[in-house]
Amino acid sequence: MGGSGSTRRVVVEEDSEGAGVVKISDSVVKRLKETGDFAGLPSPPEPREKPLPKPEKLPRFERDKHARDLEAFYQDKLRALEEKNALVYRTTKEQFAKAVEEVEQKFLKHTGSALCQDFQQQVYQCYKANSDKTLMCSPEVRQFTSCVETARQNALTRKG
Structure with a gap:
């Protein structure tokens, strides 16, 4: 394995510059x-x-x-x-x-304006008046939902 003897001689001398300094040629x-x-x-x-x-x-x-x-x-x-x-x-x-x-x-620049506020107010008033009979407000909820759906469709057609 080590048949061809390649040898290098390294000489380390301490210098006045201090310990840890190794000079190379x-x-x-x-x-x-x-x-x-x-x-x-x-x-x-x-x-x-x-x-x-x-x-x-x-x-x-x-x-x-x-x-x-x-x-x-x-x-x-x-x-x-x-x-x-x-x-x-x-x-x-x-x-x-x-x-x-x-x-x-x-x-965040796209803040929508309030849609269908009048229908929303009607739904709120109905729920407030019929807190124990919420199903009585289903016509108001349908009107509000329809209004929101129409506004959404209009917004999509304007962008497209």
Whole structure:
């Protein structure tokens, strides 16, 4: 299985940039770019001009200054993120309101006027007067139903 011994030598050296940083040679970068495997990888971080010394090796007053600088840096980042979040929220809220308005214009603009109100009132009065004998109101109900059916037919013929 492993008859043709293809070997690669990997040398990992610890650098002054810190732990977890692995340097690769230019030839490896070139091979990755040629094969296209490099496209999905994140771009390497830009080198710092001056590496930050480790806080425990600094004198106390410099550590305090370093802590204040870090706090100010992250406060600025937090403020920027809050502003960005507020902008995204406002934009989303405006887009949502616009979408609601479009839907209302498209679907809720067709409010029908009351049809056959006089017949409806007659049915109501009849039911009120004959609450225990509702079948006595069947002529009024038939008139109302007929009126609604006629209005529906007229609406369909106007659209068609």
